[in-house]
Amino acid sequence: EPEVTQTPSHQVTQMGQEVILRCVPISNHLYFYWYRQILGQKVEFLVSFYNNEISEKSEIFDDQFSVERPDGSNFTLKIRSTKLEDSAMYFCASSEAGLTNEKLFFGSGTQLSVL
């Protein structure tokens, strides 16, 4: 089965530093997402992206966050100035279609630790 690939699997950074989390969605997919899971808490929606723009974002996704599809294969999440509370597992997901889609494919996640 095709899969979504995320790199790195673990990222450690100092508070205030910028981090970029990388994802390679499934090649024919058009919709891309980031979710995160703080340890012991729920998986939370951050942002959805389609046709090179943000479709929807949550209140978590503030000005410190940005997403980009810099080329035809990668989808990145940037955190400009990390805070301790940004420590979480970040999941990328992709889907072939949006509103009528029945299935999101998730990557295995990037564990971000902010010290």
Add this chain to the structure above:
Amino acid sequence: AQSVTQPDIHITVSEGASLELRCNYSYGATPYLFWYVQSPGQGLQLLLKYFSGDTLVQGIKGFEAEFKRSQSSFNLRKPSVHWSDAAEYFCAVGAGGTASKLTFGTGTRLQVTL
């Protein structure tokens, strides 16, 4: 706003025993409901989904779930658990009638004893 509650944080069952994982949701319209499984070091894998129609849905790996509107529940079941089913299970509801933005529960960790 939609929400999902999974009352059981951790469940232990013996291999071969039946399993039921509980999920209750809060949503104003007809929900899109999902169960995902996460094995250690893996991403979230879709087990099954309910959009409409038959309220008993079959999924992969022998799992099924039943949508009960009157109870706002979507419990996951399996008649005979295998050791490889040990994982974290997440119930989710699709927000706004779409399947793209999901609201997840906190998850239930399943342990299987031999």
